[in-house]
Amino acid sequence: MLSKRIIPCLDIKDGRTVKGINFVNLRDAGDPVELGALYSEQGADELVFLDITATHEKRKTMAALARNIAQHLNIPFTIGGGINAVADADLLLACGADKISINSAAVRRPELIDEMARAFGSQFVVLAVDAKAIDGEWWVHLNGGRIPTDIRLLDWVREAEQRGAGEILFTSMNHDGVKQGFACEITAQVSELISIPVIASGGAGAMEHFYEVFTAGKADAGLAASIFHFREIGIGELKGYLKEQGIVVRT
């Protein structure tokens, strides 16, 4: 049976991981490849690297990062952060990236999804969407959740699927960073609406939260950052727990 995926997310700036990552057994805790390799050894199923560098050199640094990861890691990875054009994605593919994620640029110009899917295949295109619930209605937000739009979440994910997205990475702004659990109800609605896989993000604070998002939330994968970086939960331990609860995971 297809297993549920556990995906650590690493924020990268100028080729280094950000957030106070504190692993004693790492030579260089700021090295994204070394941290990625450690997660891979612990049983991470995939990795997501979000480049938050904001310089005009960005295209080059992202390409170098993708190549470095692809050379050293033997599990799939997604790279994202400010990808605006097919040419950006083409370069990342040539460097060995398995998937790219696009977010705000696709909201601003939805045809970008069609162009990416046509050029590289849907399996290469992850649509990341940040949404916030306001009075019970979920609205898409741009630029890491800072800019509201008048686009409804469910409308947007359906459109993205029709345009050729291969996967949805959904982050609930209401739950992100709060560590009280994923937004299970809306994640389940997203997952039931579309036929492509859904990665749930935002809110992981305990192992039970992953159990909930894989059952009630109907998610195909669970993504988290700080609980893994700060070693609040080990990936091996999390998978052992999920397996005991009857969730199919790769161990």
Place this chain on the structure above:
Amino acid sequence: MHKTNPSNPPKPKKMQVAIINYNAGNVQSVLFALERLGVEAVLTDDPATIRAAQKVIFPGVGEANTTMRYLRARGLDELIRSLTQPVLGICLGMQLLCEHSEEYDTPCLGIIPQNVIKFRPQHGEKVPHMGWNALYNLKNGIFTSELEGEYVYFVHSYYVEAGNYTTALSDYTLPFSAALQKDNFYATQFHPEKSGMVGERILQNFLQLAS
């Protein structure tokens, strides 16, 4: 110290592994995987280099019809059919070794007499089949017994039914061919280059086959 004899220059080094380079997705990651295993490999579409290699890998991510047209336009279809050393088709590479694909009704290379069909989920399963799934009913060749039940990474919307040439099964909506073999042609629907230690083992098993 070794002395070199200028009258007897070394022959051009025979590439151990040729990875067929064509307009398919992530061929680079197969090259990187071999590099990690310390194996000399080259990405090439040169017929002479491919023919001379001890092992050939036919990777592939993409769409069947476009890819078959590309291969035919360059004569790579005939070349692949004529290879006698061990060949490993990966993902779309495996599907193209078969007879026919439902993806845009595409005649394939016809090396392995099986057909490629689309997943038609009955119970709301997602398509593509994306992620880690378990292998079972392994047959010899590139599989060693300790790999039974291990997980490997898949991304595909089309599959090959279980049949005479199936060497590994996996379950998604139904039991399907996770791997095939006919004569010197080996194939995996999953991506060994992205399947962690298990995938590395499978690649090593392929590389150790007698040429």
